[in-house]
Amino acid sequence: MNNFSAKVDQFVDIVVNQGGSNKIIEGLQNTLLIAILGLIIGIIIGTLIATVRVVPKYKMLPRVLNAICSFYVGLFRGTPMVVQLLVFYYVLLPLLNMQMTGVKVSILVFGLNSGAYISEIMRSGIQSVDPGQMEAGRAVGLSFATTMRMIVIPQAVKNILPTLGNEFIQLIKETSVVSFVGASDLYVAFNYIGTNSYEFMVPYLAMAAIYIVLVVLISLGIKLMERSLRKSDRGH
Amino acid sequence: MIEVIDLKKDFGNHHVIKGINIKINKGDITVITGPSGSGKSTFLRCLNCMEDPTSGQIIFNGVNIADMKIDINVHRRHIGMVFQHFNLFNNKTVLDNVSLAPIHVRIKDKNDKTPKKKIIEEEHARAMELLRRIGLDGKAEAYPSTLSGGQKQRVAIIRALAMNPDVILFDEPTSALDPEMVGEVLDLIREVAEDGMTMVIVTHEMGFAKEVANRVLFIDDGRIKEDESPEEFFNNPSDPRLREFLSKVLV
Numbered sequence: 332m333n334n335f336s337a338k339v340d341q342f343v344d345i346v347v348n349q350g351g352s353n354k355i356i357e358g359l360q361n362t363l364l365i366a367i368l369g370l371i372i373g374i375i376i377g378t379l380i381a382t383v384r385v386v387p388k389y390k391m392l393p394r395v396l397n398a399i400c401s402f403y404v405g406l407f408r409g410t411p412m413v414v415q416l417l418v419f420y421y422v423l424l425p426l427l428n429m430q431m432t433g434v435k436v437s438i439l440v441f442g443l444n445s446g447a448y449i450s451e452i453m454r455s456g457i458q459s460v461d462p463g464q465m466e467a468g469r470a471v472g473l474s475f476a477t478t479m480r481m482i483v484i485p486q487a488v489k490n491i492l493p494t495l496g497n498e499f500i501q502l503i504k505e506t507s508v509v510s511f512v513g514a515s516d517l518y519v520a521f522n523y524i525g526t527n528s529y530e531f532m533v534p535y536l537a538m539a540a541i542y543i544v545l546v547v548l549i550s551l552g553i554k555l556m557e558r559s560l561r562k563s564d565r566g567h
Numbered sequence: 568m569i570e571v572i573d574l575k576k577d578f579g580n581h582h583v584i585k586g587i588n589i590k591i592n593k594g595d596i597t598v599i600t601g602p603s604g605s606g607k608s609t610f611l612r613c614l615n616c617m618e619d620p621t622s623g624q625i626i627f628n629g630v631n632i633a634d635m636k637i638d639i640n641v642h643r644r645h646i647g648m649v650f651q652h653f654n655l656f657n658n659k660t661v662l663d664n665v666s667l668a669p670i671h672v673r674i675k676d677k678n679d680k681t682p683k684k685k686i687i688e689e690e691h692a693r694a695m696e697l698l699r700r701i702g703l704d705g706k707a708e709a710y711p712s713t714l715s716g717g718q719k720q721r722v723a724i725i726r727a728l729a730m731n732p733d734v735i736l737f738d739e740p741t742s743a744l745d746p747e748m749v750g751e752v753l754d755l756i757r758e759v760a761e762d763g764m765t766m767v768i769v770t771h772e773m774g775f776a777k778e779v780a781n782r783v784l785f786i787d788d789g790r791i792k793e794d795e796s797p798e799e800f801f802n803n804p805s806d807p808r809l810r811e812f813l814s815k816v817l818v
């Protein structure tokens with residue numbers, strides 16, 4: 332046990348006196364940035380794809396768009412996130428002769444990837460809304476897109492909020508691979524501390540604790556949001 | 568006002584509407600009745616192209632709205648619709664349910680130069696006035712889930728009225744209601760009828776039909792079998808299927 336408390340002391344020393352805290356803050360920022368912006372991009376892409384997939388398919392254009400969307404979803408759900416990151420960073424960017432930081436690439440790839448998953452979540456959310464809602468919107472002369480935006484999607488989002496929360500937690504967890512493309516996340520920060528002290532037990536324990544706290548906080552946030560939404564259901 | 572020419576509607580191989588011709592004039596209160604599954608709802612929903620006709624024309628104010636090339640949304644704004652299951656917007660307050668579409672239409676209308684804020688104010692005021700008329704102004708900020716069935720359907724009716732439509736279509740507006748709430752909804756429909764609104768109403772409320780309608784249609788097997796004044800329809804039914812139908816519903 333003595334040994335352990337010595338390790339803790341050493342860890343605290345690096346964090347407080349040797350710039351470790353800056354690394355951790357930077358890592359935490361990047362982890363949250365990638366997960367949050369990735370989620371936002373994912374919700375936008377996912378909602379667009381889900382809308383395309385529920386549009387009536389009499390005409391050519393919706394059918395073509397639908398095929399493109401299925402391909403997209405299949406591609407991003409069928410390959411691991413790490414592979415997508417690596418391909419984007421080491422294959423696509425050089426081919427396009429473009430340069431981007433690891434964090435930006437991660438945000439983009441996380442957005443594209445979660446867009447594929449969220450499209451499926453959103454589609455089931457849309458399908459869970461009573462078709463009478465769309466009919467009523469169309470009957471007062473609103474377009475399909477307007478009814479979707481003002482009436483159906485808000486109700487769908489409410490239905491899928493817990494699932495979206497899980498997707499966010501999933502993204503937070505998956506950020507632990509972004510160091511593959513050179514983004515400094517929580518893992519990079521604690522790995523740096525460990526490497527400096529030749530001692531990994533406490534740093535990785537602290538890292539695990541931070542992930543747990545993040546996930547618990549997010550779960551709590553979702554619960555609160557759900558509760559306030561249910562209130563608006565009951566009215567005044 | 569609405570002229571239906573040789574309307575047919577199939578669902579796959581299932582021929583539901585088998586050729587309907589009818590003219591609905593301004594001020595007509597038309598009641599449609601007939602056996603379950605005979606195509607009443609489908610016919611009604613073809614009138615505002617909620618179902619796209621398989622063939623035939625729906626001439627509304629001189630325009631064939633069954634033509635896929637026209638912008639149907641513009642025309643639907645002049646055709647109100649009231650559903651069996653109310654279909655109020657669950658995520659909107661009662662006030663927003665009534666005012667949402669009029670606000671949206673006016674904001675999008677390039678000829679309406681009124682500032683957005685003013686439009687919202689005016690349409691909220693109009694919606695409140697309509698709500699006051701049905702005694703539900705106190706519920707303006709409530710959500711639909713807190714209303715009774717009768718209240719929901721009355722809000723749905725003024726939601727249709729708020730668009731200032733030329734005609735309102737009703738699909739069995741009282742058949743999802745508890746019996747004690749049927750009266751309040753029929754009373755409101757009667758009031759709107761007395762104000763001169765053109766209406767097409769699918770219903771099995773025969774007493775209401777006798778009293779309010781000026782023509783009653785019997786739809787059977789995807790065709791109009793009878794199109795008469797209520798007196799003729801109920802006292803002198805010529806079609807044998809109608810006689811059989813009436814003997815069942817008029818107990």
Ligand SMILES: Nc1ncnc2c1ncn2[C@@H]1O[C@H](COP(=O)(O)OP(=O)(O)O)[C@@H](O)[C@H]1O
Nearest residue numbers: 578581583601602603604605606607608609610
């Ligand atoms: N969207 C649809 N798809 C397939 N069949 C339908 C659809 N809507 C109605 N039908 C069929 O059309 C027939 C007539 O239905 P409907 O117009 O609802 O009858 P009614 O309102 O007179 O009871 C029924 O057999 C019904 O199953």
Ligand SMILES: [Mg+2]
Nearest residue numbers: 607608609739
């Ligand atoms: Mg019906």
